Structures are given as C-alpha cells and as structure tokens.
Amino acid sequence: MPLLDFQKVERRFPVKRSFADLLARRERVHLHAVRGVDLSVQPGEILGIVGESGCGKSTLARIGVGLQPSDGGRVLFDGRPLAGPDRAGRLQMVFPDPYSSLNPRLTIGVQLEEVVAHYRPRMARAERRAEVLRVLAEVSLVPETALKYPHALSGGQRQRVSIARALCADPQVLVADEPVSALDASVQAQIINLLKSLNREKGLTIVFISHDMNVVRYLCDRVAVMYLGEIVELQESAALFAAPRHPYTQALIAAVPDVRRPQSLREPVTGEIPDPFSVLPGCRFAPRCRLAEDACRTPQPMQTLDGGGLVRCWKSVRTGA
Numbered sequence: 275m276p277l278l279d280f281q282k283v284e285r286r287f288p289v290k291r292s293f294a295d296l297l298a299r300r301e302r303v304h305l306h307a308v309r310g311v312d313l314s315v316q317p318g319e320i321l322g323i324v325g326e327s328g329c330g331k332s333t334l335a336r337i338g339v340g341l342q343p344s345d346g347g348r349v350l351f352d353g354r355p356l357a358g359p360d361r362a363g364r365l366q367m368v369f370p371d372p373y374s375s376l377n378p379r380l381t382i383g384v385q386l387e388e389v390v391a392h393y394r395p396r397m398a399r400a401e402r403r404a405e406v407l408r409v410l411a412e413v414s415l416v417p418e419t420a421l422k423y424p425h426a427l428s429g430g431q432r433q434r435v436s437i438a439r440a441l442c443a444d445p446q447v448l449v450a451d452e453p454v455s456a457l458d459a460s461v462q463a464q465i466i467n468l469l470k471s472l473n474r475e476k477g478l479t480i481v482f483i484s485h486d487m488n489v490v491r492y493l494c495d496r497v498a499v500m501y502l503g504e505i506v507e508l509q510e511s512a513a514l515f516a517a518p519r520h521p522y523t524q525a526l527i528a529a530v531p532d533v534r535r536p537q538s539l540r541e542p543v544t545g546e547i548p549d550p551f552s553v554l555p556g557c558r559f560a561p562r563c564r565l566a567e568d569a570c571r572t573p574q575p576m577q578t579l580d581g582g583g584l585v586r587c588w589k590s591v592r593t594g595a
C-alpha cells in the first residue's frame with residue numbers, strides 16, 4: 275500500500291480580476307495550478323517531482339502534507355484521508371529558505387525542543403533535550419549548535435537545522451521543497467547526501483521537489499515530471515534518464531549539458547512557458563512540442579509503458595519517440 279496517495283487532486287486559485295476583465299465582464303478567473311494528479315508514494319522510496327517554475331510542484335507538496343486543502347480529489351496517508359496537517363507529525367516539510375522558517379530570536383536548541391515537546395508531550399524535559407542532541411548528530415551538526423542563534427550559522431548549517439526540526443517530529447514522510455536551491459553547489463551536495471543517508475539508514479520516505487535534473491537523477495528512485503499542473507511522465511529514475519519518453523521530459527534532460535548524450539536528445543525546450551490561464555483541449559505541451567500534430571489537440575490519458583512507467587503522450591507510446 276502506498277504511504278502517501280494523491281488521487282485526482284485538483285487545486286484552483288481565484289485570481290483578482292484586472293480592469294480588462296471587468297470591462298469585458300469576464301467572470302471570476304481561476305488559475306488551475308494542479309489538475310487531476312494521481313501519484314502514489316511508496317514507503318521507503320525517494321520520489322522526485324520535477325518541472326519548470328510555476329508548474330504546481332509546491333502546491334502539490336503543500337497539499338500532500340495537509341498545509342493546503344485540495345479542491346478536488348483526495349490525499350490518503352497510510353490508507354486514511356488526510357484532512358489538514360497531520361497532528362502526529364508523521365508528514366513533515368522542509369522549505370527552500372531555511373532562514374525564513376527559523377525564529378531568529380530563539381536558539382536552535384530551544385526551537386528544536388519545542389517541536390519535540392509539541393509532538394511528544396509526555397517526554398520528560400531531560401529526555402527531550404537528549405533527543406534534540408541525538409537529532410543534531412543525525413544531521414551531522416555538533417551539539418554546541420543547540421546554543422546558537424540562526425544568524426550565527428551558515429546556509430548549509432541552517433538547512434541541516436530545518437531538516438533536524440522536521441526529524442524532531444519523528445516523521446514517516448519528509449517532503450522537501452527545493453531544499454538546496456538557495457545553497458552553493460558544494461553545500462548542495464552535502465545536503466543531498468544527508469537526505470540520501472536518512473533514507474537509506476532510517477528508511478525515511480522522501481518526496482523531493484526540484485527543477486534540477488542532475489540532483490534528481492542522483493538522489494531519486496522514481497521521478498514524476500509535471501507540466502502546467504499535470505504529471506506527464508512517471509518512471510524509475512534510471513529508466514527516465516536513459517530513455518525519457520515524453521517530449522517535455524526529453525527537452526528538460528536536453529537542457530542539462532552532457533556531451534555523451536545522443537544528438538536526438540540534445541534539443542532543449544523552447545518558447546515561453548504558456549499562460550497557465552489558457553485552456554487547451556488536449557496536450558498542454560503541444561504548443562511547444564516539436565512532434566505535435568492534430569491528434570494531440572484531444573485529451574491525453576496517461577499510458578502505461580512496458581516497464582511499468584507512465585507517460586501522457588500517445589505518440590511516444592506508439593512510436594517510442
């Protein structure tokens with residue numbers, strides 16, 4: 275059974291009407307940020323969600339931990355519908371900017387102890403503090419970090435602290451939203467390795483949101499590719515990078531510099547990200563797709579690939595394009 279199961283999840287945001295909308299008497303405008311997403315996260319895996327800015331990754335992540343409601347479909351956690359943030363703390367989120375999610379006026383130790391106390395209220399104070407030191411060690415921070423304030427730490431140390439804070443709730447699933455995008459490359463690698471070791475050693479299930487294909491390739495067991503609110507491809511990571519099937523996935527991979535890649539996969543995605551308000555009857559990537567033809571203007575169901583992967587493109591299934 276999946277640990278976290280998104281079933282036909284929808285999210286629309288009402289958008290303020292502009293003068294032009296008012297003059298044209300257009301009704302309330304909605305931005306359809308997440309469109310009928312089906313996605314299951316298996317216990318113990320690292321699942322990557324990739325896609326360009328604005329495709330709905332963060333919205334899906336927030337819905338997945340109960341920080342935001344969906345307005346269609348549902349999310350099951352361990353087989354039960356999720357309604358709001360999980361009180362037991364089994365679903366935790368790590369944000370892109372650790373500085374903004376830490377309290378500048380409290381020491382790290384006090385902040386972490388608050389989390390332990392919140393989720394495990396019966397634990398005695400001494401035990402709570404020992405737990406904080408144990409979690410700091412788990413994220414490779416020295417015990418003295420407990421006495422420091424956030425401003426006294428480096429960016430990488432702060433991101434370790436925000437991972438530690440999530441771990442203080444003793445979660446089963448960690449949803450990490452672009453956790454390394456604000457860090458230098460060398461520090462990024464350390465945080466990625468930390469996430470990998472938490473997964474391998476503790477069996478922590480991780481949903482990793484990113485636009486960086488290299489990081490996703492290194493870290494994730496499976497990868498879901500999102501485009502304008504929809505999942506367009508889902509495969510085991512090795513299969514996805516060896517033989518991406520959706521033209522959008524191919525273009526994303528082509529945008530990563532790699533001289534060993536066959537010529538056919540070196541054409542990066544072109545054109546602007548289309549207007550998320552526009553309503554297209556068929557494939558939403560078609561306006562930017564080099565292979566698009568008339569049949570792509572009709573709704574595209576998800577197709578199952580031989581190896582068990584999924585792709586939302588009739589053409590790539592028929593022709594192996």
Ligand SMILES: Nc1ncnc2c1ncn2[C@@H]1O[C@H](COP(=O)(O)OP(=O)(O)OP(=O)(O)O)[C@@H](O)[C@H]1O
Binds near residue numbers: 288329334
């Ligand atoms: N609270 C909100 N109100 C209105 N629109 C929103 C809101 N949150 C997100 N959106 C819109 O929904 C779409 C998806 O946003 P989301 O942040 O989920 O995308 P993303 O893929 O995570 O992008 P990024 O990588 O830039 O964070 C975007 O067009 C965004 O502008």
